[in-house]
Amino acid sequence: MFKPIKSLAFATLGLAIAAPVMAEEVNLYSYRQPELLKPLTDAFEAETGIDVNVAYLSKGMVERLTAEGKRSPADLVLTVDISRLSAVVEAGLTQPVQSDVLTANVPAAYHDPDGQWWGLTTRARVVYASKDRVKPGEVTTYEDLADPKWKGRICTRSGTHAYNVALTAAVIHHLGEDGAKQWLEGVKANLARKPQGNDRAQVKAIWAGECDIAIGNTYYMGKMLEDPEQKAWADSVNIVFPVFEGGGAHVNISGVALTKSAPNKENALKLMEFLTSPKAQQIYAEANHEYPIAPGSEPGELVKSWGSFTADDVNLMELAKLRPAALRIIEEVDFDG
Incomplete structure (x- = not known):
């Protein structure tokens, strides 16, 4: 089940039954707990009016997306660790994204050269x-x-x-x-x-x-x-x-990728671009004690106190x-x- 940061419109995902596509929403499968994402999704919803529905998965993201196939309601996957990101890509479950905003916000070392995934924090x-x-x-x-x-x-x-x-x-x-x-x-x-x-x-x-x-x-x-x-x-x-x-x-990363099925592709791209923006990076890094990667963004004071590298x-x-x-x-x- 999606754990709603906003209440969602999917009664069950276990049978991979897609609900009717809503015009102003985006659906996210995440290995990060919803409470860690809530400050970000709240800010995105306030700025765009697009509802973010989050399904938290403790494991099995590749298996779930594979089972759901083209009927998957997921627009984006968000996970930590490059091996988990690459596993979703290697399974053929993502699609490339080309965006001048993403390219400007994410240094080359922290995104897939083919645009299949984009880093958020390190x-x-x-x-x-x-x-x-x-x-x-x-x-x-x-x-x-x-x-x-x-x-x-x-x-x-x-x-x-x-x-x-x-x-x-x-x-x-x-x-x-x-x-x-x-x-x-x-x-x-x-x-x-x-x-x-x-x-x-x-x-x-x-x-x-x-x-x-x-x-x-x-x-x-x-x-x-x-x-x-x-x-x-x-x-x-x-x-x-x-x-x-x-x-x-x-260093390792948290990152996001657009699913191959993505029923709300346009809204998903907006969320990707928002998540890599300096504003969102600052929120994300503060909430999780990580290092933002967008140019001009800085870690929180506690993280700074640990020293530079x-x-x-x-x-x-x-x-x-x-x-x-x-x-x-x-x-x-x-x-x-």
Whole structure:
């Protein structure tokens, strides 16, 4: 069911029965919870008069769109992580969008060269380091994580999680497959415990003294600081922005794509252009503690306080193409074993 940010006109989507097309609405399938999108959709509705209906999916977006086929009510898909975006594209469920507004708002590294998906915000995959047990400058590169000096000191979530698969793909881009395999073997040898939990669980483990550094996304710092039960975890660590030798910090994105069926294509394009505008970028970045990508937009004050970094300039679609190799190498080294 669509979880209405505005009430919607679809009784059931499980049977892929399309409701009558309404002239002034747009339908969005999202891996992001509706409450995170509500400030954006409220602003878009106020500006355009177009109702936004959001169906939140925890998983199975490709399978659902495939099952619905041409009868799908979805106009847009919004998701986090380049691998999830590319999976929808590779399944043939999207259509290209060419727009001068989108091109002006979204840097080349953050959209598909063929216009199949467009980035909205970025997050960096960083190192959370214990304030008590890690000195400034002890870790500066992703390559450092394989150094034996970190033996028994690193925590991370599963290597096969989309965020770590994307990071491994970036390692392949910089070091090649053989180098990436050696890197993963080195990181595995340095783990304090078997990969488990989410990114916040790794920071909790640092707070509890189980490890000294962890790999995680930047925005989780903001999420933890907002939670009274987790604030102590956040206060126990510093954010370190490692880079690749000869490159920058690994970033991933949230992004949007126009579905192949799109019954409200014109309204969908308006929403895409709005979401990439500096105004919407500012709202989105503030709500989710992420980095806006539109020229002239800036992150919120909390995010700014974490420090600045130079993002790696590889087009994320290139990393998406390396995802199969990344998964294969992760399994070859039995990273989660």
